[in-house]
Amino acid sequence: MGRWMCFTIVVLPFLFVVVQLERTQARLVTKDFVESLGLSDVPNIAKMNVSQDDYARMVTIYTNRRKxxxxxxxxxxxxxxxxxxxxxxxxxxxxHKITFRDKRFKSYAVEGATFRLFLVPKKPTKRMHFLxxxxxxxxxxNKTLDPEILPKWMEIFVISVDPITPFEVTCHPACVIKQPTLNLFKYRQGILGGSPLTRTKRASKTKWESFILGQSDPKLPKDNSPFVVSDCRKLPANADLCCRMRMEMLFKMTPGFEFVIQPFSYDVGYCMGSCPGRHNWLxxxxxxxxxxxxxxxxxxxLCCVPSKMENVEVLYLSSQDSSKLAISTWVGMKASECACT
Known part of the structure; x- marks a missing residue:
């Protein structure tokens, strides 16, 4: 018994230190990345307080910019x-029970959705539990909010949208909910691999790590692939040759990148496989x-490396003002082709 207790006392602090080191390393990587993009600091998503009007205006600008x-x-x-x-x-x-009805663009599928509301305490409080x-x-x-950030615009990433979509909001102590709004991002059929919303549902049944860094999605139609040169799905099974695989980046599920509003996700792509003979020379x-x-x-x-990179348009929380959103082009964020070199 004594030995087991000693073992526990030694190992648990070690595991705690390892976890803390991993989190610290992740924060440093995110900070370096953000600084390389020209941002002064990593935007603090916990302080985000963007009004619905500003949110809708910036998303509309972003959507038009991506057209x-x-x-x-x-x-x-x-x-x-x-x-x-x-x-x-x-x-x-x-x-509070809040219900939305959606009858627009029935021929469009849902790419993603956010539920937004303005949260106001009924009376002064030390803390508020929000569910x-x-x-x-x-x-x-499910979070506890400090009084200094209230009243506050809340944004909730929605994982399931139906023609009738209800939500249940609970506040302790009591609160007033103003301007509840459901923001819908839709697309016409043709997007590859299903929408981020569909992939989110699929991923909830497995581990997030295997979903984000997973293999090529077998549900993708081969003939519709935009990666015509080095798409792994165009090679024979078990070929193990240099090619491009899917690697989905979901910003909301990636620690340190929760400040990204749009895109919900995108196919980063990664290169893998051997380079025998004259296969796919760069x-x-x-x-x-x-x-x-x-x-x-x-x-x-030879090494299998990205041979063509693409930029990504990003809508994100401003690092200068937590009540504002910003749009910029992040360069070299997507490996669209792979080759041997």
Whole structure:
């Protein structure tokens, strides 16, 4: 018994230190990345207090800005953004039931959705517990709010949207909810791999890590792939040759990047596989390098690396003002093709 207690006392602090080191390292990586983008600091999502009017205005600007890129994709993507006011609300003690009805753009699928509301305490309080559930009793938000940040605009990422979408909001102590709004991001059929909302539902049944960093989605139609040169799905099964795989980035689920509002997710892409013979050479430099290795009788392996990068338009919380959103182009954020070099 004594030995087990000693073992526990030694190991638990060690595990705590390891976890803390990993979190610290993740914060440093995020900070370095954000600074490389020209931002002064990592925006604090906990302080986000953007009004619905400003939110809708900036999302509309962002959606229009992406139109040109969307229409150049194969297949083309047509996006729509709109906001819905609550169709019905009811309050009983600390619980609020809020229901939305959506009848617009029935031919469009839901890419993502956010439930936003203005939260006001009924009376001064030391702290407020805020809980949001959907119709399936999934907990969408569960946090304790400090009084200095109240009243506050709350934003909840929604994982399930139906023609009739109800939410249950609970506050302790009691609160007043103003301007409840459901923001819907829709697209016309043709987007690859299903919407982020669909993929979120699929991922909830597995581990997030395997979802975000997972293999090529078998549900994707091969003929619709925009990655015509090095798409892994175009190779024979078990070929193990240099090609491009899907790697989905969900900002809301990635620690340190919760400040990104749009896109909900995007296919980062990653390169993997071997480079035998003359398979998928990047350029003439690769040819010359291989010839030199052959002359020196050196057996060095070529590497499978990104050969074409693309930019991503991003809508995010301003690092200067937590009540404002900003839009910028993040350069080299997507590996669209892979090759050997």
């Amino acid at each position: 040109q890129t969307d229409l150049q994709q194969v297949p083309k993507i047509h996006r729509r953004f709109y906001s819905i006011k609550a169709a019905r609300t009811s309050t009983k003690e600390n619980k 949001v559930k959907d119709r399936y009793k999934n907990v969408l938000e 350029n003439h430099y690769t040819n010359i390098k291989t010839m030199f290795w052959m002359m020196k009788k050196e057996k060095k392996a």
